[in-house]
Amino acid sequence: MLVDKKTFRKQLETIDSIPTLPKLMAKLTRMVDDPNVSVSEIGDEIAKDQVLATKILKLINSAFYGFPGRISSLTHAVVLLGFDVVKGLILSCAVFDIMKVQMMDLWIHSLAVSKTAGYIASELKEPEPEEITLAGLLHDIGKLIFKLQIPEKYAFILEEAARRQLPSLVMERALLGFDHAETAIWICQTWSLPERLMIPLGYHHNVTAPKIHKRQTAIVGLADMIADAAGFGAEGDGPLSPHEPSLLTILNIDDAFVERIFTNMMSEFPLLESEIKNTM
Amino acid sequence: MILVSCNDVPEGAKLAKPVFNQNGMSLANEGTALTNNMIKKFIAMGVEIVWIVGEKPLSDMEYAQMKEKVIRRFSLVQDDPLLIKLSKIQLEVLEAQKGAGEDAG
Numbered sequence: 017m018l019v020d021k022k023t024f025r026k027q028l029e030t031i032d033s034i035p036t037l038p039k040l041m042a043k044l045t046r047m048v049d050d051p052n053v054s055v056s057e058i059g060d061e062i063a064k065d066q067v068l069a070t071k072i073l074k075l076i077n078s079a080f081y082g083f084p085g086r087i088s089s090l091t092h093a094v095v096l097l098g099f100d101v102v103k104g105l106i107l108s109c110a111v112f113d114i115m116k117v118q119m120m121d122l123w124i125h126s127l128a129v130s131k132t133a134g135y136i137a138s139e140l141k142e143p144e145p146e147e148i149t150l151a152g153l154l155h156d157i158g159k160l161i162f163k164l165q166i167p168e169k170y171a172f173i174l175e176e177a178a179r180r181q182l183p184s185l186v187m188e189r190a191l192l193g194f195d196h197a198e199t200a201i202w203i204c205q206t207w208s209l210p211e212r213l214m215i216p217l218g219y220h221h222n223v224t225a226p227k228i229h230k231r232q233t234a235i236v237g238l239a240d241m242i243a244d245a246a247g248f249g250a251e252g253d254g255p256l257s258p259h260e261p262s263l264l265t266i267l268n269i270d271d272a273f274v275e276r277i278f279t280n281m282m283s284e285f286p287l288l289e290s291e292i293k294n295t296m
Numbered sequence: 297m298i299l300v301s302c303n304d305v306p307e308g309a310k311l312a313k314p315v316f317n318q319n320g321m322s323l324a325n326e327g328t329a330l331t332n333n334m335i336k337k338f339i340a341m342g343v344e345i346v347w348i349v350g351e352k353p354l355s356d357m358e359y360a361q362m363k364e365k366v367i368r369r370f371s372l373v374q375d376d377p378l379l380i381k382l383s384k385i386q387l388e389v390l391e392a393q394k395g396a397g398e399d400a401g
Contacts, residue, residue: 242382244369245369245370245379245382245383245386246382246386247365247366247369247386249369255368255369255370255371255372255373256369256370256372256373256379257372257373258372258373258375258376258379259373259376259378259379271377271378271381274378274382275381275382275385278382278385279385282385282386282389283349283350286297286349286350
């Protein structure tokens with residue numbers, strides 16, 4: 017194996033390649049658990065990093081995320097969306113800064129999956145569409161962690177995947193003994209992110225495995241497949257693999273539903289670039 | 297996203313960018329589906345061109361390259377009826393974009 021799984025996982029507990037994030041996440045988690053801390057104090061803590069605070073408000077209020085112009089402060093955001101969603105947004109803003117510079121294609125893919133997942137969630141009238149949108153946004157965070165923590169080895173994995181015309185997921189498993197989805201679970205555990213975010217991130221390639229949050233996981237898996245099929249896959253995704261039939265059975269949908277979503281997203285995806293500029 | 301003359305914009309086309317009059321006043325937001333009445337109003341107010349949702353017509357070379365990419369992407373799923381349907385949708389969209397170029401040419 018290219019890396020030792022246990023050592024890699026241990027490294028993630030002290031990951032410092034995403035600046036400021038671990039300290040802020042740890043502090044916010046402590047504050048939420050403290051019954052004497054008010055929501056406005058949590059909002060104020062996030063707002064101390066003005067650049068981050070501005071980005072979060074911009075992201076929430078963008079047409080992309082679906083709350084255009086409605087949320088004016090971080091306290092308002094915590095009240096309306098819940099702390100877990102805001103925490104996920106903090107993570108999104110921090111990782112997107114890095115993606116923009118180092119992994120543009122993964123950034124666009126993440127936005128495509130997020131948009132598709134949100135659309136499917138609203139079509140299926142899911143109770144928490146914003147959480148599913150967020151899970152779509154972060155579903156491939158494990159790939160970013162690979163790029164940051166083991167850049168040369170990850171480059172080799174992508175090269176091998178391209179050379180053999182195989183999905184990069186297959187090469188991750190073959191050369192590392194684990195994959196980006198499993199890595200996402202470790203990161204979520206490290207930063208105390210909620211299970212309803214962790215499960216879709218960790219099982220979007222294996223949707224039959226989880227016992228809970230199956231629908232959210234299947235929606236993210238389906239959105240990932242649709243983005244890949246439309247040509248908005250991440251680097252190294254290579255040719256498509258046959259789709260997992262459980263994606264449809266878990267959601268109780270048929271081929272015609274997927275075709276309709278795909279056709280709609282085909283006209284939405286070309287707008288992503290302009291939306292991205294307005295988002296961050 | 298394509299830039300078209302108000303005289304050529306088809307009814308039902310979606311705005312990809314907001315439309316402003318010459319004083320900077322907003323006339324329609326991004327995402328608005330245009331009606332004939334709105335298009336007439338734009339022309340009357342001096343708006344000559346608008347950005348609408350869509351792709352510019354594909355040249356023969358662009359069409360061939362994109363078609364090749366679609367075929368390669370779906371090369372391992374020829375036994376998957378759902379994904380074959382999605383590839384057909386994509387090829388139809390490409391064909392339509394090429395056709396739009398031929399119509400314009």
